[in-house]
Amino acid sequence: QVQLVESGGGLVQPGGSLRLSCATxxxxxxxxxxxxxxxxxxxxxxxxxxxxxxxSTNYAASAKGRFxxxxxxAKKTMYLQMNSLKPEDTGVYYCYGGPGxxxxxxxxxxxx
Numbered sequence: 001q002v003q004l005v006e007s008g009g010g011l012v013q014p015g016g017s018l019r020l021s022c023a024t025x026x027x028x029x030x031x032x033x034x035x036x037x038x039x040x041x042x043x044x045x046x047x048x049x050x051x052x053x054x055x056s057t058n059y060a061a062s063a064k065g066r067f068x069x070x071x072x073x074a075k076k077t078m079y080l081q082m083n084s085l086k087p088e089d090t091g092v093y094y095c096y097g098g099p100g101x102x103x104x105x106x107x108x109x110x111x112x
Contacts, residue, residue, distance in 0.1 A: 006106040
């Protein structure tokens with residue numbers, strides 16, 4: 001069964017940086033639009049960033065200029081570099097790896 005495994009979350013101070021990784025065991029990783037979603041406490045899950053197989057990217061307005069999504073198809077891994085983090089970036093971040101394929105989620109907390 002294909003799995004997605006996220007890593008790199010944690011607690012960081014405002015203005016700090018984190019790099020999330022999402023690794024998959026699947027063989028179809030490279031053909032899908034994949035991305036990162038975030039669910040803040042009491043809110044619905046929302047798109048943070050996505051990347052096409054060709055490398056085109058799309059970001060939520062709140063992430064533009066601070067976050068960078070990338071993928072390494074050979075390593076079957078996706079990344080989210082998050083800089084200048086704000087308290088409102090706090091939430092559980094989910095990796096989306098294609099139709100019906102989600103990671104288990106990883107906590108990111110931005111707090112003094």
